[in-house]
Amino acid sequence: MTKLTWGMIGGGEGSQIGPAHRLGAGLDGEFSFMAGALDHRPDAGRAYGRALGLDVDRSYGDWREMLDGERTRDDRVDLVTVATPNATHFEITKAFLEGGFHVLCEKPMTMTVAEGEEIVNISKETGKICAVNYGYSGYSLVRHMKAMVARGDIGKIRVVVAEFAHGHHADAADADNPRVRWRYDPAQAGVSAQFADCGIHAMHMASFVTGQEVERLSADTISAIGSRVLEDDAMVNFRMSGGAAGRLWTSSVAIGRQHGLTLQVFGETGGLRWAQEQPNQLYYMPLGQRLQVIERGEAGLSPEADRASRVTIGHSEGMPLAFANIYKDLAEAIQARKEGRTMDPAANLYPRAEDGLRSMAAVFAVAESGKAEGKWVDARPPMFR
Amino acid sequence: MTKLTWGMIGGGEGSQIGPAHRLGAGLDGEFSFMAGALDHRPDAGRAYGRALGLDVDRSYGDWREMLDGERTRDDRVDLVTVATPNATHFEITKAFLEGGFHVLCEKPMTMTVAEGEEIVNISKETGKICAVNYGYSGYSLVRHMKAMVARGDIGKIRVVVAEFAHGHHADAADADNPRVRWRYDPAQAGVSAQFADCGIHAMHMASFVTGQEVERLSADTISAIGSRVLEDDAMVNFRMSGGAAGRLWTSSVAIGRQHGLTLQVFGETGGLRWAQEQPNQLYYMPLGQRLQVIERGEAGLSPEADRASRVTIGHSEGMPLAFANIYKDLAEAIQARKEGRTMDPAANLYPRAEDGLRSMAAVFAVAESGKAEGKWVDARPPMFR
Amino acid sequence: MTKLTWGMIGGGEGSQIGPAHRLGAGLDGEFSFMAGALDHRPDAGRAYGRALGLDVDRSYGDWREMLDGERTRDDRVDLVTVATPNATHFEITKAFLEGGFHVLCEKPMTMTVAEGEEIVNISKETGKICAVNYGYSGYSLVRHMKAMVARGDIGKIRVVVAEFAHGHHADAADADNPRVRWRYDPAQAGVSAQFADCGIHAMHMASFVTGQEVERLSADTISAIGSRVLEDDAMVNFRMSGGAAGRLWTSSVAIGRQHGLTLQVFGETGGLRWAQEQPNQLYYMPLGQRLQVIERGEAGLSPEADRASRVTIGHSEGMPLAFANIYKDLAEAIQARKEGRTMDPAANLYPRAEDGLRSMAAVFAVAESGKAEGKWVDARPPMFR
Amino acid sequence: MTKLTWGMIGGGEGSQIGPAHRLGAGLDGEFSFMAGALDHRPDAGRAYGRALGLDVDRSYGDWREMLDGERTRDDRVDLVTVATPNATHFEITKAFLEGGFHVLCEKPMTMTVAEGEEIVNISKETGKICAVNYGYSGYSLVRHMKAMVARGDIGKIRVVVAEFAHGHHADAADADNPRVRWRYDPAQAGVSAQFADCGIHAMHMASFVTGQEVERLSADTISAIGSRVLEDDAMVNFRMSGGAAGRLWTSSVAIGRQHGLTLQVFGETGGLRWAQEQPNQLYYMPLGQRLQVIERGEAGLSPEADRASRVTIGHSEGMPLAFANIYKDLAEAIQARKEGRTMDPAANLYPRAEDGLRSMAAVFAVAESGKAEGKWVDARPPMFR
Ligand SMILES: NC(=O)c1ccc[n+]([C@@H]2O[C@H](COP(=O)([O-])OP(=O)(O)OC[C@H]3O[C@@H](n4cnc5c(N)ncnc54)[C@H](O)[C@@H]3O)[C@@H](O)[C@H]2O)c1
Ligand SMILES: NC(=O)c1ccc[n+]([C@@H]2O[C@H](COP(=O)([O-])OP(=O)(O)OC[C@H]3O[C@@H](n4cnc5c(N)ncnc54)[C@H](O)[C@@H]3O)[C@@H](O)[C@H]2O)c1
Ligand SMILES: NC(=O)c1ccc[n+]([C@@H]2O[C@H](COP(=O)([O-])OP(=O)(O)OC[C@H]3O[C@@H](n4cnc5c(N)ncnc54)[C@H](O)[C@@H]3O)[C@@H](O)[C@H]2O)c1
Ligand SMILES: NC(=O)c1ccc[n+]([C@@H]2O[C@H](COP(=O)([O-])OP(=O)(O)OC[C@H]3O[C@@H](n4cnc5c(N)ncnc54)[C@H](O)[C@@H]3O)[C@@H](O)[C@H]2O)c1
Incomplete structure (x- = not known):
């Protein structure tokens, strides 16, 4: 090779x-x-x-x-x-x-x-x-969540709750600092600030894990710091292609939160919970049983999780290794093409242009709905309607 | 006495x-x-x-x-x-x-x-x-949150995020069990199920802690279990009298969550986070500083917190003591009346008929908005408009 | 009645x-x-x-x-x-x-x-x-641990690790404050300070949960604050009647710890972990499986746990309710005597004079071993040898 | 370069x-x-x-x-x-x-x-x-602990509590598996098993962070699985060159623990707590104040911590990056030699032969003390006495 x-x-x-x-x-x-x-x-x-x-x-x-x-x-x-x-x-x-x-x-x-x-x-x-580069989808246990959902471990998905909250733009005194300011200025940032910057990670993750696409959404966007034109806090409700309902909160004024990307998925027969800041544990509750702690690297995980895991159980793997998993997927995809073979299906997980497009459609949908009192709008790109 | x-x-x-x-x-x-x-x-x-x-x-x-x-x-x-x-x-x-x-x-x-x-x-x-009986407002650290907000520790409130999620009605096989069923039947439960049962606790707490009333709201309500008429999961966005925006999620199908009443309050100069299941710690981050752990019973808390605290720091106080604090307030209120004196202001915190009324108005607003695609509706009782 | x-x-x-x-x-x-x-x-x-x-x-x-x-x-x-x-x-x-x-x-x-x-x-x-009054043995989940061990859920016990660490006597500037000082003065406090005050709680709990008595021990005691004669930090190794080995650390100079009474029990087929400051969860790992979270109040717990539990799952019960369980046991014991009947075995868990005596023997053994470079000494009261 | x-x-x-x-x-x-x-x-x-x-x-x-x-x-x-x-x-x-x-x-x-x-x-x-390769000393926040201690943030160190507990050798049925067995066989593993394998990491970390060497120790070693000759669980008490007392527990039969390397350091004016499994947070309590959460990557950390940190705050960095920091130190040490310059002092933190030697002396001291009922023995290599 x-x-x-x-x-x-x-x-x-x-x-x-x-x-x-x-x-x-x-x-x-x-x-x-x-x-x-x-x-x-x-x-x-x-x-x-x-x-x-x-x-x-x-x-x-x-x-x-x-x-x-x-x-x-x-x-x-x-x-x-x-x-x-x-x-x-x-x-x-x-x-x-x-x-x-x-x-x-x-x-x-x-x-x-x-x-x-x-x-x-x-x-x-x-x-x-x-x-x-929806790099957070590279975490081993995020991929395991996806595999668990795909093989039916928690049944048909009912509700997805995603969050990406931080407080790094909460200081009003710093709001005019050019390093921060451009992000909330439509001339430079486009139609959305916090949702386009962070919310789309959470939304991608909801789609990635459930295997469902966002179809319609309703958004409540606010500018907590008054001088901002674009939103620094948004709540988005949505409906997905497989019937799941979604709730997504994103904020850049949540003082005390660092990089709070979290995902909860509730199905007919179980629930899952994962947080980016403690990415080596996945909380799983099968209906009627007890909460279990799934550890990255434990024996018996899915091939997708194993492939995205490098060191032994009990050692944390962090964000750079999640990013590396995107590259690892791409290396396999490119090598397979070079060698004229089918790629390893467990590597076929890198986010693609279609995902990037869907995010863009969601960004515009959020902006539109946010301006229209939360009107439900189609969140799909025209070409996928 | x-x-x-x-x-x-x-x-x-x-x-x-x-x-x-x-x-x-x-x-x-x-x-x-x-x-x-x-x-x-x-x-x-x-x-x-x-x-x-x-x-x-x-x-x-x-x-x-x-x-x-x-x-x-x-x-x-x-x-x-x-x-x-x-x-x-x-x-x-x-x-x-x-x-x-x-x-x-x-x-x-x-x-x-x-x-x-x-x-x-x-x-x-x-x-x-x-x-x-919004009994959860009786916890010592909930009262301390209120006191901190009132004395300006975190500045003007921008965003409040409240949650009350559990998974105790998630079993579809159990949905027709009469013990569960009546709760989702409008004939018996009225216009709302999960919001009226749990959501109003979270909403009351948002008002209690911020000292602001809910004025308008928009709700997305779903029945994750298809046979139900009333909602078992709802997301409510709202605006408060002092300018705060609110997000409130409540669910009874969140498998893996037990009694997940949590509150996050984000102001101009700080953030606070508290969870009912671990009620003896309050997480506080002053803008630009570090997350601090406030312990129930620590020295220097507010009179409101001290009055609602019974045992020394490091020992947990649970829900029965929170309920007892409501009774303790009422005892003081009644004794003060009997004795013709002003009551201790630190006891004057029990929820009242006005709060009960406001919840009812919110319940109807949620039901109305939920049926109208999330239309923003007035959440105030007519007599307070 | x-x-x-x-x-x-x-x-x-x-x-x-x-x-x-x-x-x-x-x-x-x-x-x-x-x-x-x-x-x-x-x-x-x-x-x-x-x-x-x-x-x-x-x-x-x-x-x-x-x-x-x-x-x-x-x-x-x-x-x-x-x-x-x-x-x-x-x-x-x-x-x-x-x-x-x-x-x-x-x-x-x-x-x-x-x-x-x-x-x-x-x-x-x-x-x-x-x-x-070893009141911490009144917590519902401590009693459940005892019941799990007794019924063999984790097999023969190999190692018990107990801790009771706080930092409330860590301030050297405050060491001469009479409120603190007497505790480290042999004239007033006897042969031991921190072990006699806190360590015996942890040791009682180790015995209570395992159903084994401490037979021999070796102690390393120090006075971290030099002006103190008695110990403010001690490590005790011990052996129990059923073959378990024990490790117990207690400290009053552990700044950052509040009331850190914790117990870990490791048997042949499982491990258990519990902490007084978060008493409503018990962590259980069956050999070769996953960590599970046992919640106070969940369905299917032991009769001992159920009897010591008052409110529904997801609501915390704190230390006053643990103390109350000791009184509840005593009420049943006294009522049963009055009525001439056998008491409820699930109530027959209050600590007794024998436990008090055993603690005293351990206190003297710790003091003796601590002075003799950790020599192993008999920790049993003469009447139980 | x-x-x-x-x-x-x-x-x-x-x-x-x-x-x-x-x-x-x-x-x-x-x-x-x-x-x-x-x-x-x-x-x-x-x-x-x-x-x-x-x-x-x-x-x-x-x-x-x-x-x-x-x-x-x-x-x-x-x-x-x-x-x-x-x-x-x-x-x-x-x-x-x-x-x-x-x-x-x-x-x-x-x-x-x-x-x-x-x-x-x-x-x-x-x-x-x-x-x-004491690779865990490469974590950014471990290095920050060292820097905090060195600059006096928590005063003179009184007590260090180190732990390295896992349960991966707890299955008696698996004890004769050659993959596990050799570790407890003196012919192959030498005088110590669990202490030599894991305990020395914890002991190195205690020395690394406090800047003090272990001088004397007393050990209680046991073979919880009877067929083993060497210890699978040990408690070691020690004294350090700067006057600190130490307690170190290590176990391979602690079912439910994964890779439980933790360190607590208590000084005259503050306490610190860190755990390898959640390496991106460091808990710090200044005497008389509140517990604070120090985040890897936050502004204002020591140069040593900053140098060992690669991605922004709120993203976890795991064990591979800690290992990489050892290599990063070595790269700087080698480049500095090549270029004939003094190396960056913040890189001069890689563990050295002297540390390897000290561990070996500790291993023999633990073995000796363990066989001699916990007798206190000199833990220093002869050449450093
Ligand atoms: N996937 C994630 O988690 C994640 C996280 C952070 C940033 N991002 C994305 O990464 C991108 C970069 O963000 P950043 O925070 O690193 O920005 P940055 O401003 O810190 O750095 C941008 C870099 O691009 C260079 N650059 C700008 N214009 C260029 C040009 N025309 N040709 C070549 N180089 C050019 C700049 O000189 C600078 O070095 C953004 O699109 C951002 O949204 C993604
Ligand atoms: N504040 C809280 O946190 C909280 C928690 C749980 C329940 N609740 C509320 O408490 C109320 C009771 O709930 P519950 O779960 O205990 O119900 P439940 O069905 O368990 O008990 C209701 C009790 O009321 C009695 N009762 C019914 N009708 C009566 C009547 N006409 N006169 C006298 N007694 C009568 C029943 O016999 C029964 O003992 C509900 O309104 C519920 O919303 C509040
Ligand atoms: N079980 C536990 O968890 C726990 C916790 C704290 C204290 N204790 C124990 O409780 C006991 C009391 O501790 P404390 O911290 O409450 O002490 P304290 O000094 O706060 O109170 C002692 C009380 O006893 C009263 N008292 C003293 N001598 C008396 C006498 N001869 N007759 C009547 N009253 C007398 C004092 O006036 C005072 O009110 C101690 O033995 C302590 O070890 C146990
Ligand atoms: N620093 C740490 O955190 C840490 C963690 C695990 C292991 N270790 C240490 O790393 C070392 C290796 O442990 P491991 O678990 O990877 O062992 P292992 O048995 O998994 O691998 C050992 C490797 O060395 C090779 N090897 C053996 N003898 C060799 C020789 N003479 N020449 C060349 N290659 C040879 C083997 O073929 C094998 O590939 C041990 O000393 C262990 O203590 C350190």
Whole structure:
């Protein structure tokens, strides 16, 4: 098995998510980091690329340069990650897919539903993978939840309760700080702030675990800090394709919460509860029995959970390993294509362009419903109606 | 200080809530249990009353008999608790208030908003106390939360998140069991099931702690078990009189949750989190600092918390002591009246007829909004608009 | 069933443990509080007794007066609680037993082993109950642990790990405060401080739950605050009559711990874990399976647990209800004697003089071993060797 | 900065700890995996090395071959990890140090104290780094504890309580399984089983965090499963160089515990508590104040903690990242030597040969004391007395 090669756009020095991608892509040794256009400032990007060990000629000043440079090489990178600010995702992802590259795009995949549909179509036409980084779906026990639901352990799903609450934008005195402010400004952030930034992770997870898509939703959005135009707290009710009802709360003003992504799934014959901050335990109650603690790494878990687990039980695995699982899936997907074989089904779990598109449709639906007193609106992208 | 005397209607042998009232009323030795009409079967009620130590002539067969019996005695009971099924609360409470008794009524206080308004009026006219048993507001740390909010520790409240989720009605096979079934049958339970049974506790607590009333709400109600007419799961968004936004989830199909009443309050300068199942710790984060664990019984808490605390720090105090705090408040309220003095303000926290009325208005608002696709409706009783 | 009557010695105004006894004795309405000698200052004691509702002639100035007064009454109290400082327990308990009263004595029952043996003998000779207030053994789930061990759920016990750690005496600046100081002064406290005060609770619980007695022990005792003569932190290893090994840590300088009494029991086929500060959950792992959460009040628990449980699942029951269970046992024991019948075996769990004696033997063994570099010493009272 | 190169001995296919080393060494991209003798079966080792991407000529059949091969190369590996079974550590580590390689040796570093002293001397003489993999000391918050203690946040340390309890060897029916059995057989495992395997991690952590060495100890060791010669449960009391007293419990029969490494440190002005299974929170109580939750990644932590932290607050970092921190320290130590500069003091935290030696002395002391009824014995290696 030859090692795959990998490149990144964005994720420059001091960026928030860049290090997690490098950790994730490098962790299992399946990808070698070979090319990058890491910064919006060409020089800074080139310098940082070289500092990270890239060759001079593959440490690019911008993504167009990188696209040109890589496209013509025999040893072009096998996968490109797009970790730039949101507004640039569409253009860059589109260009690389069309250039014949597999892409892992950060969320949100696009800024509009139409763009999302375009990416889905391009990905289909080119036959190139377009994955979207809903990295929390990489946790071993999240995948085990999905497997448990799929094999019927808790019966038909009745209610899903998802949360993503933090308090990192709660300081009104800091609200005008440009680092925070742009997120709540429609000119820069689009139609939604907190839901588009965090809520879509929770919503993706609800879909991922239940295997159902969100069809309709009703949202109550507020700007707890008055100077904000976009919402910093939202409650979304929804209905899913398999009949489940959903409740999703997201907030950036929840002082005392750090990164509170949690999921509860209630079916006809059992309930499940998981929290991102303590990801190595999954709470499971079979109807009429007792609450059980499922430990990551315990014997007898699903193949999907085992594949996404690296160290022995009782040792925590954290978020970088969850991210790495997305890359591990992609490595398998790419290798399988290279080798002309079917991929391991337990690896076929990375989020895709369709998920990115669905999130975008949900973002617009939340924004619309939020402005219309919680009117129920169709949350599906037109192409999936 | 002469001991006060106490009587109960309902709470017969095998009843769910009866023992908690006897515990609560007896705990501090302020009330002597002297009279009762404990069962809907006169003989069973009389026998059980005597078994509990009541005199033969005050162990009544029904509440009318008790009203007649007590009204004419010099040593009539100082307080009457109404712990019968919901549909009887109004009639009994009304009769005893008019008979000149102070009453502690179980929730829900009435079945309609009009009845609720009538009780409020009668209580005012007669000058008799009509308390309503939102017993969870009796916990020491819940009262401390209220005190912290009132003195501005977390600033102006932005968002309140309340939950009351359990899984005790999740078994579809058991749904036709009469013990469970009536609760979801409009003929017997009225316009709402889970919200009226549990949700109003959570909503009361949100009001109690923030000192704000619910003004408008939007509800998403579902019957997860198809044969049910009334809701077994509801999400309610609301707005409060002081500007806070609220989110409240209640469910009886949340398998794995036992008695999950929790409250999170987020203000401009801090956040608070409390859970009924672990009531002796309160989590507090001042903006920009660290999460702190406030322990029941620690030095330096508010007078309201201290008054509602009985044993030393590190020993848990549970629900019966919370109930007892409602009785302790009532004892002080009654004694103060007897002695013609102002009552201890730290005791002036028992929920009242107005709270019972507001809950009723919220129940009807939830039912209306739930049927109207989540339309925002006025949640205030007409008399408070 | 006539109500039993109860009296207390000590537990005066402002005392630490007095309120918990009144709560515990009164909670179920089985005992009426009728007599007391509550304070070491006769007048204060009489005044407080009357304030608590005692008749003038049964509100005594000291315990001898009370003994004389009660002994000659037809309606003498059925049970006397001794809640005075340690050094007085022996004399008072002895006098009341000899006077024909049932006694519940606070721990430690005596100051020497010889006194302990004397109490055991007197209790046997007089046929009077002498209970000792290891009140934490009253928790429903502690009793369930005992029942699980007894019926073999976790097999033969291998190791018991008990802890009672707090940090309330950790402040060196406060060490000379008389309220704290006497506890570490051999002249006033005897041969042991922290072990005698808290450690014996943990040791009693280890015996109570396993049904085994401590036979030999080795102790490492330290005075973390240098000015103290007696230990404020101790580690005790022991061996039990049924072959279990034990480890017990107790400390009063463990800053950050509140009232950390915990017990872990490991048998051949399972493990159990319980903590006093969260007493409504018991963690159980059957060998080779998953950790389960047993909830107080759940269906299917042992009769011992059910008897000691008052409110429905999901509501916490705290320490006052645990204390009340000791009184509930005693009420049943006394009633059964009055009625000439066998008592309910599920009530026959109150700690007795023998337990008090065993603790005393352990205290002396810890002190001896602690001074002798951890030499293993016999921990049994001579009369049980 | 050129990337460093790395080789491993042991850690072959299916080994327990091998994957964690590859993750740890590769995580930050500072080491390239270039050479290995991975298995005790030469062919299997060579094949697995190639499968992991090693060049054919650096995929060695055994460690002597690797030593010869690497020694003579210009691009010899910068660091060699020894992850073979315990009995081989000494010989291999010695040979590589003498061959001029920096070594990271798995614990226990040697089988005897004399061997340990030899390694310490060789490391000094050759000037080569000999690190020992007490990987749990790599957790960010463990390092923060150390920094807090060092800067006096909790004052002079009084008591340290360490635990490493699991239940993975509790099944008597499995005790004769060769995979488990050898661990309790002195012929194969040496003088100690559970203490040597797990206890030394806890003891190292106690020393690491307090900055004090263990001087004397007393041990109570038992074989809970009768057929075992060596201990499966031990309690060790100790005294440290700075005056702290220690208690350490370790067990492999604690059913229900997974990988229960915990540390509590109590000083004159504060207490700290940390648990390996939830490594992203540190509980801190300053004397007389409230328990605070310190989050990994929060602003304002020590440089040592920040350096050992990779992703943003609220995302868990697990054990592989702790291991990676040991490698990160070593990378910095090696680079600093190459560049002839002083290393970053915040990186100078990797455990060393001296720590490995001290553990070995403790292992023998525990064995000796355990056989001698807990006699207090000197726990220091002769060369440090
Ligand atoms: N999946 C997740 O959990 C997660 C978490 C955080 C952020 N994100 C997403 O990651 C993306 C980046 O977020 P961040 O917080 O790291 O932002 P950031 O501002 O910290 O970093 C962005 C980086 O991209 C570089 N950049 C900007 N424009 C560029 C361009 N045209 N070409 C090349 N580089 C460019 C910047 O120089 C910077 O280094 C966002 O879309 C965000 O939503 C996802
Ligand atoms: N505040 C709380 O937390 C809480 C908790 C549980 C129940 N409740 C409320 O308490 C009330 C009783 O609930 P429960 O679960 O104990 O019900 P239950 O059915 O267990 O008991 C009801 C009791 O009332 C008696 N009764 C019925 N009609 C009577 C009448 N006309 N006169 C005298 N006695 C009569 C019955 O014989 C029975 O003993 C309900 O209104 C319920 O909503 C409140
Ligand atoms: N079981 C437990 O969990 C627990 C907990 C705390 C205390 N205790 C025990 O309870 C006992 C009392 O402890 P405390 O903390 O309440 O002490 P305290 O000092 O707070 O109160 C002692 C009370 O006894 C009264 N008293 C003293 N001598 C008396 C005498 N000769 N006659 C009548 N009254 C007298 C005092 O006036 C005071 O009211 C101690 O033995 C202690 O070990 C047990
Ligand atoms: N630091 C920690 O937390 C930690 C955790 C687990 C294990 N360990 C230590 O790691 C070491 C290995 O433990 P493990 O559980 O991975 O053992 P293991 O038996 O699972 O694997 C040992 C590996 O070493 C190989 N090997 C054996 N002899 C060899 C030789 N002479 N040359 C080359 N390869 C050889 C084997 O083929 C196998 O691949 C032990 O010393 C153990 O104490 C440390």
